[in-house]
Amino acid sequence: MKTLIVHAHPEPKSLNGSLKDLAVSTLEEAGHQVRVSDLYAMNWKAVLDAADYGTAASDPLKVAADSGRAFEAGTLTPDVLAEQEKLLWADTVIFQFPLWWYTMPAILKGWVDRVFSYRFAYGVGEHSETKYGERFGEGTLAGRRALLSVTVGGPASHYAARGINGPIDDLLFPIQHGILYYPGIEVLPPFVVHGADRLTPEDHPAVAEAWRHRLRTLETTAPIPYRPQNLGDYDLPSLHLKPHLEPIGTTGFSLHVRT
Amino acid sequence: MKTLIVHAHPEPKSLNGSLKDLAVSTLEEAGHQVRVSDLYAMNWKAVLDAADYGTAASDPLKVAADSGRAFEAGTLTPDVLAEQEKLLWADTVIFQFPLWWYTMPAILKGWVDRVFSYRFAYGVGEHSETKYGERFGEGTLAGRRALLSVTVGGPASHYAARGINGPIDDLLFPIQHGILYYPGIEVLPPFVVHGADRLTPEDHPAVAEAWRHRLRTLETTAPIPYRPQNLGDYDLPSLHLKPHLEPIGTTGFSLHVRT
Secondary structure: OEEEEEEOOOOOOOHHHHHHHHHHHHHHHOOOEEEEEEOOOOOOOOOOOHHHHHHHOOOOOOHHHHHHHHHHHOOOOHHHHHHHHHHHHOOEEEEEEEOEOOEOOHHHHHHHHHHOOEOOOEOOOOEOOOOEOOOOOOOOOOOOEEEEEEEOOOOHHHHOOOEOOOOHHHHHHHHHHHHHHOOOOEEOOOEEEOOHHHOOHHHHHHHHHHHHHHHHOHHHOOOOOEOOOOOOOEOOOOOEEOOOOOOOOOOOHHHHEOO | OEEEEEEOOOOOOOHHHHHHHHHHHHHHHOOOEEEEEEOOOOOOOOOOOHHHHHHHOOOOOOHHHHHHHHHHHOOOOHHHHHHHHHHHHOOEEEEEEEOEOOEOOHHHHHHHHHHOOEOOOEOOOOEOOOOEOOOOOOOOOOOOEEEEEEEOOOOHHHHOOOEOOOOHHHHHHHHHHHHHHOOOOEEOOOEEEOOHHHOOHHHHHHHHHHHHHHHHOHHHOOOOOEOOOOOOOEOOOOOEEOOOOOOOOOOOHHHHEOO
16 A cells, blocks of 8 residues: 555644554555654645635636646645645555544644645536536545544543534544545544543543554455435435435435445 | 624624624614724734743643743733623623635634733632533633634535534534633633625625624623533543433433533
């Protein structure tokens, strides 16, 4: 495998830092190639602004159009171009981050905002009444697989089906389906460490072993079976799930996973 | 009302900028006090790091504990202290932002990551086997109301109950419930402008009138009836919704809204 690890934690000696290091060593020992984007160490610019598009920036700024023009002209900033190149190189992408306020830290969201430019990650393919782009299963990054490795402060029960925070799979859906599956990446079930702030040194070997197991079985792990947009499951142009696929009245993110 | 508007768009002449300006003028004309945190104009630091906690930063950095210690010592950075003061001043908070990759832009997530410190927005109240803090309906910001004003690129049908992106209410749940209701803020139904990239000048008056109507009726709008954590709806310590409140087997974010 050619694995890109995108890592987002300010403390190298944190649990997240340890999980990232363990991923590098485990994958390299298994003969895989690994590259790491350690966003804090890179001092990653989190905030998308007109400077990202140079001479392609219009006045007033149009984020989608301008980022697409800069992408097509090859004039996105070097930091963004480098990340796009890594994504195209990789066949597997691991995101290592703590769940802060139920989603990714700002520095990682800013990586998405800036790297996932128009024409690269969205605005790909024909958009008309009969086709709404190549996305959700198709797109620039099709053929790749991703895995979220997430540390969570609260206990697992709070993130269970009836837990007060909402199910962890639903909390991660906007990332897994909305950010990763959108440009074509298949998404493996996440690796979630709960109660991260309460872990004791005695807990560490079990967490490490569980993570090593996931890493060693990445190639044989089945992705979450999200429904592709363009293979018949959705009506056009509404992009509503077809009535026969799930009972009318059913709602929620789980509709978009094949059962 | 005393309204804080937190605004996150890089282009003042954008739809988001116009909606923010319209909120300011509409509320001020109605005699309300308004303060604005224009995050791009403020050059808001989006990335949480050890520098946020000064001498309260431990080595290795512990985000929760260190931010709580800095909060209690009054030594959080001036930019964060100013935002916390605005939140305590306000009775109403409006967030104006574009939905980028199904959630808020990085600069706004970074406002949350840094301003919502431990002991201010979380880690409040007793945490034991019989009580898991004052949160979800209680907390430092109880008594306040918030409203998301969000622009969305895609058409409304893609965000409907069976739409491919998932329902907009579910996409906003991690923000509305997980970020705002958590420290005690009641959340009003969002104001969502769909198809934002396809709006023509002919559409603008209708959007403006709809927004003015929401602003003028803010005080009489009922909040989303999220379930308070500590008023009997949840079992302890699991914080699972009690079996009699929704059928067993039901899952998803909507469980946490009283029906």
